[in-house]
Amino acid sequence: MTQGQLDRLKRVMWVLSLSILAIPFVFPFLWMVSSGFKSATEIFGQPSLIPRVWRWTNFVEVFEYQPFARQYFNSLYIAGLVTVLTLILSSLAGYALARMRFAGAGLLMLFLVSALMVPEEVTIIPNFFLMRWLGLMDTHGPLVLLPVFGPHGVMATFLMRQYFVALPKELEEAGRMDGLSRLGIWWKIALPMSRPALAAVAIITFLFSWNLFLEPLVFLSSLKKFTLPLALANFTDAYGLPLWHLQLAATSLAVVPILIVYLIAQRQIIESFAMSGVKG
Amino acid sequence: MAAADDIEAMARRARVPWLTLKRREAIEAWLFVSPTLIGFLIFFLGPLIAVVIYSMSEWNLLSGEQIFVGVANYRDALTENPDFWHVIRNSVIFAIGLVPMNMALALTLAISLSRPRRGVVFFRTVFFAPVVTSAVAWAIVWKFLLQGEGGTVNQLLALVGIDGPNWLREPDWAMAAVIVTRVIKMVGLNMILYIAALQAIPRDYEEAARLEGATGWQVFRMVTWPLLAPTTLIIMVITTIGSFKVFDHIYLMTGGGPENGTLVLAFYVYEQAFEFFNVGYASALAMIMFVIVLVLTIVQLLLRQKGAT
Numbered sequence: 001m002t003q004g005q006l007d008r009l010k011r012v013m014w015v016l017s018l019s020i021l022a023i024p025f026v027f028p029f030l031w032m033v034s035s036g037f038k039s040a041t042e043i044f045g046q047p048s049l050i051p052r053v054w055r056w057t058n059f060v061e062v063f064e065y066q067p068f069a070r071q072y073f074n075s076l077y078i079a080g081l082v083t084v085l086t087l088i089l090s091s092l093a094g095y096a097l098a099r100m101r102f103a104g105a106g107l108l109m110l111f112l113v114s115a116l117m118v119p120e121e122v123t124i125i126p127n128f129f130l131m132r133w134l135g136l137m138d139t140h141g142p143l144v145l146l147p148v149f150g151p152h153g154v155m156a157t158f159l160m161r162q163y164f165v166a167l168p169k170e171l172e173e174a175g176r177m178d179g180l181s182r183l184g185i186w187w188k189i190a191l192p193m194s195r196p197a198l199a200a201v202a203i204i205t206f207l208f209s210w211n212l213f214l215e216p217l218v219f220l221s222s223l224k225k226f227t228l229p230l231a232l233a234n235f236t237d238a239y240g241l242p243l244w245h246l247q248l249a250a251t252s253l254a255v256v257p258i259l260i261v262y263l264i265a266q267r268q269i270i271e272s273f274a275m276s277g278v279k280g
Numbered sequence: 281m282a283a284a285d286d287i288e289a290m291a292r293r294a295r296v297p298w299l300t301l302k303r304r305e306a307i308e309a310w311l312f313v314s315p316t317l318i319g320f321l322i323f324f325l326g327p328l329i330a331v332v333i334y335s336m337s338e339w340n341l342l343s344g345e346q347i348f349v350g351v352a353n354y355r356d357a358l359t360e361n362p363d364f365w366h367v368i369r370n371s372v373i374f375a376i377g378l379v380p381m382n383m384a385l386a387l388t389l390a391i392s393l394s395r396p397r398r399g400v401v402f403f404r405t406v407f408f409a410p411v412v413t414s415a416v417a418w419a420i421v422w423k424f425l426l427q428g429e430g431g432t433v434n435q436l437l438a439l440v441g442i443d444g445p446n447w448l449r450e451p452d453w454a455m456a457a458v459i460v461t462r463v464i465k466m467v468g469l470n471m472i473l474y475i476a477a478l479q480a481i482p483r484d485y486e487e488a489a490r491l492e493g494a495t496g497w498q499v500f501r502m503v504t505w506p507l508l509a510p511t512t513l514i515i516m517v518i519t520t521i522g523s524f525k526v527f528d529h530i531y532l533m534t535g536g537g538p539e540n541g542t543l544v545l546a547f548y549v550y551e552q553a554f555e556f557f558n559v560g561y562a563s564a565l566a567m568i569m570f571v572i573v574l575v576l577t578i579v580q581l582l583l584r585q586k587g588a589t
Contacts, residue, residue, distance in 0.1 A: 014392065014399075015399060017392075018389075018392060018393075018399075018403050021389070021407075022406045022407065024464050025406055025409060025410060025464060026409075028418070028421045028422060028425060029409070029413075029421075031421065031424075031425060031432060032417075032421045032424075035424065043430075044429075044430035046435075047432050047435040047436060089315050089316050089319075090316070092312045092313070092315065092316070093312060093313040093315070093317070095312060096309040096310075096312035096313045097313065100305055100306075100308065100312070101302070101305060101306070101309075102305065102306035102309035102310060103306060108313065108317070112316075112320065115320065115324055117521070117573055117574055117577050118324075118328065118570060118573070119521075119524070119525045119546065119569060119570070119573055120525075121525065121527065121546045121549045121550065121566060121569060122328065122331060122566045122567070122569060122570045123323075123324060123327035123328055123331060123566075124327075124553075124566075125327075125331055125334060125549075125553050125559060125562055125563050125566060126326070126327035126328075126330035126331050126334065126563075127323065127327050128553075128554075129330075130322075130323070130326070130327065130330075145319070145323055146323055148319065149316070149319030149320055149323040149324060150323060150324055151324070153316065153319070153320070154316075154324075157316055182305075182308045182312070186312075207412055211413075211414035211415060211416070213414075213415065213416050213527070213528040213531075214527055214528065214550070217531075217554075218550075218554055228414070228416075229414050229415075229416035229417075229528070232414075232417060232420060233416060233420070233532060242420075242423075242424070244424055247420060247424075248420070248421070248424060251417045251420050251421065254414070254417060255413055255414070258412060258413065258414075259409065259412075259413070262405075262409065262412050263405065266404075266405045266408070267401075269412060270404065270405075270472055273408075273411065273469060273472060274472045274476050
């Protein structure tokens with residue numbers, strides 16, 4: 001065998017083995033979408049990736065079964081709000097931790113970093129009573145407050161701090177000469193220079209909020225207030241058994257837009273997760 | 281810069297004597313961090329302290345009474361309630377099953393996908409896709425695929441003559457199914473962390489080893505693997521902690537069942553607190569969970585320091 005043939009063989013083996021490994025990663029998505037188009041009976045018939053009869057009505061029923069459009073909107077606006085608030089607060093605090101000298105900064109860092117080790121399940125019980133006391137039960141308040149101020153917010157603050165620390169100081173000093181206040185320097189100089197970090201925080205925060213499940217489960221009770229993950233889990237019949245064709249149609253509606261955005265911006269999105277590094 | 285500061289400082293001092301530039305900066309800095317800090321105190325540190333107090337109370341929401349009982353809830357968990365050790369056992373099995381599988385697969389994928397060549401971006405995108413997908417959607421689809429009769433996985437197995445089990449209804453299979461589907465969901469994250477680490481290794485190291493006549497495996501064993509050690513430890517910490525926190529996956533795929541076969545710690549805390557309303561007991565469980573995660577983190581950080589010297 002010549003070197004060229006050997007290389008070609010290696011390449012074929014590489015593609016083949018990775019393609020086989022990729023099956024359980026891709027297959028669920030394909031099957032989800034295809035089953036979303038099947039009737040309740042066909043779903044359990046002969047397995048076929050292409051539905052025999054395309055039932056578009058599943059996607060109409062999804063909206064009739066529960067206020068799915070409203071729930072979709074809830075998820076969107078909550079994730080948007082959480083993202084904007086996290087961006088502002090984490091970049092403010094991150095900037096101070098990176099650039100400004102003040103007594104207690106080291107201690108504050110240590111204090112905040114300890115939060116990264118604490119699972120949400122640990123603080124959710126007292127938070128339940130806190131939110132009840134604040135009158136925020138069955139509202140979207142907890143779904144905004146807890147991600148913004150909890151471990152996720154702290155993680156975002158650190159990500160921003162790390163980025164600010166590595167930025168050159170010269171521009172900021174020039175800004176100060178021009179009489180800009182600290183707030184002005186942060187807004188007009190530091191933030192425009194940290195677009196990659198801001199984008200990373202925005203991406204992981206949006207997905208974090210979008211995919212949140214425990215908090216909605218604990219704090220929400222009325223259908224109209226549900227977010228998508230909670231709504232998806234809720235496509236069941238009177239016996240609590242899943243209505244698979246509706247559930248999978250709804251799940252497709254929730255997942256496919258995210259996947260499309262992911263496919264378009266995959267490099268940026270994957271880098272954002274690599275930057276955060278601490279999620280999991 | 282120094283000159284400008286001095287002028288400003290002098291100007292300040294003239295007006296408000298105590299407000300030196302240094303103090304001014306400190307005050308501004310605290311203002312910058314205060315929204316984050318105040319929220320953190322209210323919604324994180326406060327609750328963290330509260331959960332310690334709750335854990336020492338007998339508090340059933342249905343009866344509404346809260347009595348101080350000291351360590352009774354902990355004693356109850358550790359010595360009396362047979363569920364507790366069963367749950368710990370499940371959590372440990374889950375971690376032992378998940379962490380090595382996740383890391384081995386992540387490293388394998390990373391090695392295959394760290395060098396630029398045609399197809400790399402495609403495969404990376406594919407293996408990472410479940411990470412951006414919601415755990416709820418992922419769990420729903422896999423629950424559907426893994427049904428006993430008429431489940432797609434079993435239908436496909438039947439085509440090659442294998443009679444698949446009722447995956448999520450038999451305790452051992454359910455545990456295995458939850459672990460494997462969780463690995464597929466999360467492995468992409470560790471894969472990219474490993475790819476970043478691999479790409480940071482200078483190519484000369486490996487080439488030098490090759491010139492000395494080392495085989496591919498020897499290069500990996502003697503050069504690549506030791507250089508990856510810090511990354512491996514970080515990934516191990518994150519993945520182990522993540523495995524103890526797994527909740528939505530279990531909630532949706534098995535609900536802790538069958539026969540409590542997949543009842544893991546995070547789910548047990550939720551169930552005790554929000555389904556049975558045993559607030560005191562659930563808080564003690566939450567504290568135990570906190571301690572486990574803390575100990576794991578510290579042990580692995582110590583290992584890391586030892587590895588560094």
